[in-house]
Amino acid sequence: MKHKISGLHHITAIAGNAQKNFDFYTKVLGLRLVKKTVNFDDPGTYHFYYGNEEGAAGTILTFFPWENIGQGQAGNGQATEIGYAVPEGSLEFWTERFKQHNVNFGEAAERFGEHYLPFTDPDGLNISLIVPKVADIRKPWETAEVKQDAATKGFHSVTLSLDKIDDTARILTDIFGYSLQSQEGNRYRFAVDTVDNANIVDLLEQPGTSRGRNAAGTNHHVAFRVPNEEVQMAFREEIQSKNLNITPKIDRDYFYSLYFREPGGVLFEIATDNPGFTVDEPLNELGTHLKLPKQHEQLRNQLEEFLPKIK
Numbered sequence: 001m002k003h004k005i006s007g008l009h010h011i012t013a014i015a016g017n018a019q020k021n022f023d024f025y026t027k028v029l030g031l032r033l034v035k036k037t038v039n040f041d042d043p044g045t046y047h048f049y050y051g052n053e054e055g056a057a058g059t060i061l062t063f064f065p066w067e068n069i070g071q072g073q074a075g076n077g078q079a080t081e082i083g084y085a086v087p088e089g090s091l092e093f094w095t096e097r098f099k100q101h102n103v104n105f106g107e108a109a110e111r112f113g114e115h116y117l118p119f120t121d122p123d124g125l126n127i128s129l130i131v132p133k134v135a136d137i138r139k140p141w142e143t144a145e146v147k148q149d150a151a152t153k154g155f156h157s158v159t160l161s162l163d164k165i166d167d168t169a170r171i172l173t174d175i176f177g178y179s180l181q182s183q184e185g186n187r188y189r190f191a192v193d194t195v196d197n198a199n200i201v202d203l204l205e206q207p208g209t210s211r212g213r214n215a216a217g218t219n220h221h222v223a224f225r226v227p228n229e230e231v232q233m234a235f236r237e238e239i240q241s242k243n244l245n246i247t248p249k250i251d252r253d254y255f256y257s258l259y260f261r262e263p264g265g266v267l268f269e270i271a272t273d274n275p276g277f278t279v280d281e282p283l284n285e286l287g288t289h290l291k292l293p294k295q296h297e298q299l300r301n302q303l304e305e306f307l308p309k310i311k
């Protein structure tokens with residue numbers, strides 16, 4: 001049987017200052033830091049994972065905070081907007097909250113019959129809070145200031161900006177199992193029916209728009225979700241059969257990953273549900289310890305000294 005993708009797994013973006021990033025996502029936006037680790041390929045840099053209580057797939061936004069990286073530029077060949085689902089009636093709360101915290105936000109508007117509020121994080125990353133047509137029943141992480149009636153539920157969608165959408169659309173439909181749902185102007189909405197949430201990818205066709213430059217405030221890659229490594233490897237074969245380069249399976253400690261660049265230029269990952277974030281910390285302590293992969297454990301003393309302290 002042909003497999004389909006189970007929606008989004010995580011999205012990874014680049015930040016500047018680690019403390020600012022932590023403050024914004026945990027305090028202003030009210031997400032949970034579910035893992036504090038390092039970039040496995042560059043262990044002198046943190047890797048932060050923010051999500052719901054257990055860091056469920058489809059709720060995870062991750063960052064590499066590189067202090068001196070400079071400002072990136074969103075553009076074609078990138079994911080250019082992250083959509084979070086929020087409860088009906090919560091956009092006024094968020095507007096007030098963004099005013100109080102000097103968040104750069106735009107006008108609330110409507111797209112595909114759904115109200116949304118666009119804003120940027122401290123590095124300029126584009127995010128929208130979206131009230132889905134069908135209420136999202138995922139249980140959110142709550143904080144003292146962001147309660148259940150307003151808290152983000154996890155991803156609603158991701159938007160990819162492209163010169164031409166055709167080749168990327170074919171990856172979504174022919175390999176991943178998405179189908180075209182609707183179109184508004186140059187925005188094409190694709191969805192997959194394997195899951196109820198985090199199952200939308202919007203392709204924005206903007207010919208001639210400059211390509212994105214990947215630094216602070218831009219997305220690095222989009223990870224799609226599969227239940228296990230067996231399904232993951234079936235996707236690997238299929239992607240190879242289309243003559244696309246794809247990495248071998250890589251152990252990311254909390255999931256297994258494959259990476260490939262889709263023809264429109266966006267870096268895609270296919271990531272497994274297993275083993276999940278509780279593999280090395282109990283649920284109630286997620287994100288409270290610096291966790292290192294075993295290949296970097298011998299660097300612990302230096303890294304604890306070198307990495308900026310997060311309060």
Ligand code: ZN
Nearest residue numbers: 012221223269
């Ligand atoms: Zn990733």
